[in-house]
Amino acid sequence: xxxxxxxxxxxxxxxxxxxxxxxxxxxxxxxxxxxxxxxxxxxxxxxxxxxxxxxxxxxxxxxxxxxxxxxxxxxxxxxxxxxxxx
Numbered sequence: 455x456x457x458x459x460x461x462x463x464x465x466x467x468x469x470x471x472x473x474x475x476x477x478x479x480x481x482x483x484x485x486x487x488x489x490x491x492x493x494x495x496x497x498x499x500x501x502x503x504x505x506x507x508x509x510x511x512x513x514x515x516x517x518x519x520x521x522x523x524x525x526x527x528x529x530x531x532x533x534x535x536x537x538x539x540x
Contacts, residue, residue, distance in 0.1 A: 455503050456511040463515030468539050470517050473525070476533045477502035505533060512537045
């Protein structure tokens with residue numbers, strides 16, 4: 455995650471918007487439950503990231519968060535962070 459944010463930060467102008475699946479006990483449980491079932495509609499392929507890791511990668515890339523939101527549908531939620539160059 456840090457490498458990807460670093461690269462995106464290097465080509466971004468003044469603003470960077472990141473969306474990611476937050477690593478929570480609830481999402482980890484859902485992912486493990488989905489692994490029990492075979493077939494194409496089993497577990498999600500989403501990678502879970504802690505918010506602390508994402509914020510740390512943004513800071514290392516020279517950005518500071520200005521807004522955070524949760525986005526989602528009936529079955530999927532993600533964290534959205536808008537950051538500006540420091």
